[in-house]
Amino acid sequence: MAAHPAARNLDDDAALLDGWVITHDTIAEGVHYLPDDPADTVGWKLAAVNASDLAGKGAKPEAALLSLAMRGDGAWEAAFLDGLEQALGEFGMTLIGGDTIALPDGSPRVLGMTALGRAGASTPSRSGGKAGDTLWLAGTVGNAAAGLHQLKADPSASGTLVDAYRKPRPLIEAGALLASNAHAMMDISDGLLIDASRLAKASGLKAEIHLSALPLSEAFREARGNGLDARLLAATGGDDYALLVSGGEDVLGISLPAGTRLVAIGRLVEGGGLSLSHDGAEVPAPERLGYEHRA
Amino acid sequence: MAAHPAARNLDDDAALLDGWVITHDTIAEGVHYLPDDPADTVGWKLAAVNASDLAGKGAKPEAALLSLAMRGDGAWEAAFLDGLEQALGEFGMTLIGGDTIALPDGSPRVLGMTALGRAGASTPSRSGGKAGDTLWLAGTVGNAAAGLHQLKADPSASGTLVDAYRKPRPLIEAGALLASNAHAMMDISDGLLIDASRLAKASGLKAEIHLSALPLSEAFREARGNGLDARLLAATGGDDYALLVSGGEDVLGISLPAGTRLVAIGRLVEGGGLSLSHDGAEVPAPERLGYEHRA
Numbered sequence: 254m255a256a257h258p259a260a261r262n263l264d265d266d267a268a269l270l271d272g273w274v275i276t277h278d279t280i281a282e283g284v285h286y287l288p289d290d291p292a293d294t295v296g297w298k299l300a301a302v303n304a305s306d307l308a309g310k311g312a313k314p315e316a317a318l319l320s321l322a323m324r325g326d327g328a329w330e331a332a333f334l335d336g337l338e339q340a341l342g343e344f345g346m347t348l349i350g351g352d353t354i355a356l357p358d359g360s361p362r363v364l365g366m367t368a369l370g371r372a373g374a375s376t377p378s379r380s381g382g383k384a385g386d387t388l389w390l391a392g393t394v395g396n397a398a399a400g401l402h403q404l405k406a407d408p409s410a411s412g413t414l415v416d417a418y419r420k421p422r423p424l425i426e427a428g429a430l431l432a433s434n435a436h437a438m439m440d441i442s443d444g445l446l447i448d449a450s451r452l453a454k455a456s457g458l459k460a461e462i463h464l465s466a467l468p469l470s471e472a473f474r475e476a477r478g479n480g481l482d483a484r485l486l487a488a489t490g491g492d493d494y495a496l497l498v499s500g501g502e503d504v505l506g507i508s509l510p511a512g513t514r515l516v517a518i519g520r521l522v523e524g525g526g527l528s529l530s531h532d533g534a535e536v537p538a539p540e541r542l543g544y545e546h547r548a
Numbered sequence: 549m550a551a552h553p554a555a556r557n558l559d560d561d562a563a564l565l566d567g568w569v570i571t572h573d574t575i576a577e578g579v580h581y582l583p584d585d586p587a588d589t590v591g592w593k594l595a596a597v598n599a600s601d602l603a604g605k606g607a608k609p610e611a612a613l614l615s616l617a618m619r620g621d622g623a624w625e626a627a628f629l630d631g632l633e634q635a636l637g638e639f640g641m642t643l644i645g646g647d648t649i650a651l652p653d654g655s656p657r658v659l660g661m662t663a664l665g666r667a668g669a670s671t672p673s674r675s676g677g678k679a680g681d682t683l684w685l686a687g688t689v690g691n692a693a694a695g696l697h698q699l700k701a702d703p704s705a706s707g708t709l710v711d712a713y714r715k716p717r718p719l720i721e722a723g724a725l726l727a728s729n730a731h732a733m734m735d736i737s738d739g740l741l742i743d744a745s746r747l748a749k750a751s752g753l754k755a756e757i758h759l760s761a762l763p764l765s766e767a768f769r770e771a772r773g774n775g776l777d778a779r780l781l782a783a784t785g786g787d788d789y790a791l792l793v794s795g796g797e798d799v800l801g802i803s804l805p806a807g808t809r810l811v812a813i814g815r816l817v818e819g820g821g822l823s824l825s826h827d828g829a830e831v832p833a834p835e836r837l838g839y840e841h842r843a
Binding site: 267363 | 565576616645646
């Protein structure tokens with residue numbers, strides 16, 4: 254259906270139109286967040302998932318339109334909007350429009366946002382990766398997945414990992430800096446393995462991922478350990494909002510904001526699909542590479 | 549929350565950003581369309597409601613992003629996308645992105661679109677109406693409301709009125725032509741009376757509407773008659789996709805596409821609220837002026 258050059262063959266997270274990067278992500282109750290998640294963190298998350306898509310294209314978040322299918326619970330909505338407003342402020346975005354509708358009682362809330370960001374000098378797509386590129390990861394993976402495990406075991410859990418699940422922080426500054434040297438780039442929100450596969454496929458190449466190289470936080474290691482199982486959880490759990498960059502060694506020369514790690518986790522090579530290694534030995538890919546938006 | 553000048557204080561149907569008019573409308577199953585409506589007409593309607601918002605600002609529809617919360621019925625989705633594609637083609641729009649998610653079984657579908665149109669030389673807001681302006685209506689009102697009545701009485705009903713409900717045709721060309729002379733303009737999708745009240749309120753004025761002057765189609769008159777009750781249905785039923793224009797007599801000089809009626813239906817005067825007349829006599833405003841997006 255899409256013939257517009259802005260669409261990039263719908264092969265990307267975002268469209269590029271007249272110097273604007275435009276993206277839309279929707280989250281639904283019970284699918285992308287837990288019904289018990291505090292409403293303000295749901296508002297935060299809706300802004301964060303969309304700002305992260307912009308960060309993945311090196312764009313500067315600026316404006317947002319909302320699509321809120323609600324259920325007539327005023328207190329929930331007020332808290333949701335509080336969290337949303339906080340996040341928009343932190344990410345440099347302002348609300349310019351949208352639509353709010355009321356669903357019948359019992360329907361899951363469906364919360365969407367269209368986010369617009371100013372494109373930087375370069376807007377890397379998913380498809381620009383080259384054979385021989387290093388795959389770089391900015392940020393860490395696994396925190397949110399470990400936090401979700403904690404919440405499922407104990408709905409009152411809290412701490413670094415739960416915060417990572419509920420109030421993710423998109424790497425906006427890092428994305429803008431990395432974009433200039435990236436051949437291809439995207440944010441990791443569905444799981445590193447599935448998103449790396451998508452980048453490799455769009456680039457017509459194969460992704461090799463070294464699980465031993467994955468950057469894990471101290472909190473993650475404390476909760477889940479450091480072995481292969483823990484690393485597979487981190488590589489497939491999703492909700493990370495880290496950035497995956499395909500590029501040469503010059504990526505390493507970019508000075509990132511304090512606290513943002515950048516490590517090499519693999520490379521792109523001729524071929525297709527995905528291969529994994531751990532401690533130098535090949536590892537079969539797990540059946541589930543991450544979160545699929547559709548069955 | 550909205551401080552961005554593009555937002556127009558969220559007082560409008562659409563934002564204006566860098567020469568783009570941007571709008572988002574969401575429709576939900578059982579709220580904005582009937583669960584039994586053919587899937588292709590639901591796709592058409594989603595594109596039409598958004599293109600109509602652009603028409604109401606005199607913009608030329610160009611691009612769209614989708615937000616589809618579906619339920620895993622492939623045949624329904626394929627037909628939906630067929631109807632959507634048909635409408636996008638007819639309205640001159642191409643799909644540039646979006647998000648599709650799967651809802652749990654039994655959840656109502658929630659279907660959103662962000663539409664982008666090129667602004668014309670003038671982008672009339674809701675708030676530009678002046679005291680003494682004539683209120684002009686381009687198109688007719690009531691067909692869709694009469695069609696919905698027919699469908700509720702007989703789900704297999706068909707004809708002009710049912711078509712008006714299921715496959716509305718936004719007045720894109722007329723909107724672009726009218727925008728240049730309009731002081732204020734908007735599309736009538738929630739009902740003439742409620743939308744006229746909104747335009748008057750945004751302009752800080754009172755709307756006087758002459759029900760006797762409402763343009764009714766032949767099919768509407770055949771089905772519902774021509775009396776006060778029929779005219780109140782037409783004025784409050786919604787889903788009309790007609791255009792309401794506030795402006796001077798020069799609006800009448802605009803040459804509209806063949807078949808598009810333009811009639812004077814009232815005026816803006818000092819004060820607030822709404823007053824109605826029929827055959828020269830004042831008529832009390834009905835309790836329900838149209839469709840409210842929220843309770």
